[in-house]
Amino acid sequence: QVQLVESGGGLVQAGDSLRLSCAASGRTVSSLTMGWFRQAPGKEREFVSAISGIGGTTWYTASVKGRFTISRDNAKNTVYLQMNSLKPEDTADYYCAASKYLFSNSVVNYDYWGQGTQVTVSS
Numbered sequence: 001q002v003q004l005v006e007s008g009g010g011l012v013q014a015g016d017s018l019r020l021s022c023a024a025s026g027r028t029v030s031s032l033t034m035g036w037f038r039q040a041p042g043k044e045r046e047f048v049s050a051i052s053g054i055g056g057t058t059w060y061t062a063s064v065k066g067r068f069t070i071s072r073d074n075a076k077n078t079v080y081l082q083m084n085s086l087k088p089e090d091t092a093d094y095y096c097a098a099s100k101y102l103f104s105n106s107v108v109n110y111d112y113w114g115q116g117t118q119v120t121v122s123s
Helices: none
Strands: 003-007 010-013 018-025 033-039 046-051 058-060 068-073 078-083 092-099 117-122
Touching: 003 092, 018 033, 018 092, 018 117, 033 068, 033 078, 046 068, 046 078, 058 068
Parallel strands: 010 117
Antiparallel strands: 003 018, 018 078, 033 046, 033 092, 046 058, 068 078, 092 117
């Protein structure tokens, strides 16, 4: 079993930056693909970014490409999401997840989930 705990959310203004962290416990996640998803009120959970366990290949949804950066520190069993140039439309609960697939942007392919951290961007 893998437990994931997100942190780093908060209330910021448009243009500001935040760094989300996802600390894993229970087992090492170095071989797993780690993803970030978000869910705005009244909307479905959507893919934001992912990073593979082997090689560290990264993927981003189009709306965050160039603004967000995903990274991982396998020694700390932690994944990060650096979010720059935040926009009001980035407001959502952000979830960290782990998958055995090399890559997936589908929630159904992620086996472990954190409880989420709230990000609010004011205009």
